[in-house]
Amino acid sequence: MSKISRIKGFFDLFPPESTAYVFMEETARDIFSRYGYQEVRIPVVEQTELFARSIGQETDVVQKEMYTFPDRKGRSITLRPEATAGVVRAYTDSPLAGTGNVSRLFTFGPMFRYERPQKGRTRQFHQINVEVLGEDSPWSDAEVIIMLWTYLRALGLSKLDIELNSLGCSQCRPAFHQALKQYLQGVDHDGLCSDCQRRMSTNPLRVLDCKVPGCRDLVMDSPRINQNLCENCEIHFERVVSMLDKAGLNYHLNPNLVRGLDYYQRTTFEVVSHDIGAQSSVAGGGRYDGLVRALGGPDVPGIGFACGMERLAMLLGQVNQKPQDFYLAVLHEQAMDKALLLAQRLREKGFSGEMGFQVKSVKAQLRQANKLGVKTCLLLGIDELNKGEIQVKDMATGVQRGVSQDDVEQALGLNIKAKNNNYLRNG
Missing domain, CATH: 3.30.930.10 (Bira Bifunctional Protein; Domain 2)
Structure with a gap:
């Protein structure tokens, strides 16, 4: 097809x-x-x-x-x-x-x-x-x-x-229309485009609006509305x-x-x-x-x-979308449910971000976080799940630390420092 x-x-x-x-x-x-x-x-x-x-x-x-x-x-x-x-x-x-x-x-x-x-x-x-x-x-x-x-x-x-x-x-305007009509009757009609030849009698003001170079040249010395x-x-x-x-x-x-x-x-x-x-x-x-x-x-x-x-x-030029606050990387399938609920909790608190639904290596997950341009990558694996923790990685400095899942909002907020609500424009 x-x-x-x-x-x-x-x-x-x-x-x-x-x-x-x-x-x-x-x-x-x-x-x-x-x-x-x-x-x-x-x-x-x-x-x-x-x-x-x-x-x-x-x-x-x-x-x-x-x-x-x-x-x-x-x-x-x-x-x-x-x-x-x-x-x-x-x-x-x-x-x-x-x-x-x-x-x-x-x-x-x-x-x-x-x-x-x-x-x-x-x-x-x-x-x-x-x-x-x-x-x-x-x-x-x-x-x-x-x-x-x-x-x-x-x-x-x-x-x-x-x-x-x-x-x-x-x-x-009627007096100006009449003066403009009289002026247009005296110009070389062959120099006007077909549209302007029609407009001369129906709506002469439109001749002044024509973008054809020849027409613009012919009306250069026409009467001016501001003089009427x-x-x-x-x-x-x-x-x-x-x-x-x-x-x-x-x-x-x-x-x-x-x-x-x-x-x-x-x-x-x-x-x-x-x-x-x-x-x-x-x-x-x-x-x-x-x-x-x-x-x-x-x-x-x-x-x-x-x-x-x-x-x-x-x-x-290019207008950059405001970067998301986090990317939640899931490192074990058993952590998927917890990760989805945690991501939703963060969004309800005003943070923006997404999570990966495919279990991949830490390197691949960080590569995706970099691609998205997020400020913070959150990593949740089986060890973190069992301990009730999550790894918080600052993508700018590379510093990574473990925090309680109950404290992730505070850690994320401190890492972001100040949320920029404006779009950044380049070029």
Whole structure:
């Protein structure tokens, strides 16, 4: 029978790669909770209309990249290509939408887009998402960006740049759209890719988002949205920028930063790295006032961001799992029952470790303990069993001593000295 292999663009994650994802998630829980955020879980599958209405019919995501199929009742459903729409849908379905309070939410999970797999881009990818619903203050925008930067620094990342822009609002954007359309009518259409030739009339803002070099060159001298902001948007953006200056964050104003989804308005931002190739964006987001109302909820503002975990993992390098506290080596079959109960007792006291279920030589057992990187090896043979003792070997110093089985927790604790609850990162 032939082997069944994984699907192209989908990947299995084993340690140490999977350890990096655990590290990113646990760090996010720690940092975000300091700002009052709560974790939510949302479905992987949603109605297709949710993404068509939120992301935008003319985006590449909806046009080309979604995994969409009918269910058994003929309803069109889609594997989520991003999380914001799902969080907003969950918010409108919940009692949160009627409280009038600000909701600070975050979530993790896989997303799905059918695109060409390449370094840092897969068909199943993972994101960390943050959403703030019910707050339109520019200081809220600044705090979200500051929190994102704090999180990335907590991961140990520093060689990153923040790009910042304002996309205006429903009042000032139409005039900019018209100016951009007029500009695009005057460029060499043959120099634009087929997608941008279509976008010129349907959604000209998407032309600015195109990554094709020829298209980017042609829009280099196009009108700038930041030169067409209404007074309210201009004041809002100035306050965001001022707050980031006071917080000491370095950023670059990028007037062509429009993001890839239609729901963004006013403040938009990206965090980019120059160390991972062409797919340089590792995080990004912005304000999406009006999205909740467009999806059937109350008219509340929102802002959020998403971090691409695959790209962050490329920057993190290898993340080492916290070493276990002990390895329990069984040297005689008659000691197996006692060893299993002793290992369980230690775990219930807060220690971590494993035991070998095959009776092997002391040398082989110590080799396994070294391979696992444990701090202490416990050896239990027939002599120790009869005496009610256990051998405790410090793997760093090689010192070995016999202690009473009743005192093994104390001996193990003294040998470990201090339990390190953080993951150690190399590279």
